[in-house]
Amino acid sequence: METRWLDQVLWLEERATKAQRCYYFLRLLTIIGGVIVSALVAFPCTKICRISSLGSRQKNRKARKRQKKQRLTIPS
Numbered sequence: 001m002e003t004r005w006l007d008q009v010l011w012l013e014e015r016a017t018k019a020q021r022c023y024y025f026l027r028l029l030t031i032i033g034g035v036i037v038s039a040l041v042a043f044p045c046t047k048i049c050r051i052s053s054l055g056s057r058q059k060n061r062k063a064r065k066r067q068k069k070q071r072l073t074i075p076s
Helices: 002-042 047-072
Strands: none
Touching: none
């Protein structure tokens, strides 16, 4: 009976150690992720924002040109 109890305690201790390591790893991963996100938010927008907004800028220019043409044309 005592050997069975001791075997279960040792098994439980091993599982607890694995769970604790996993917990600390995930906690460290969360902290590192938070630091990375904070750093990325702190940096000013550079080429990435310019590249992603090029499409909308071109659309806006075309829309403005159409509006100017419509204003310039004299309705009959």
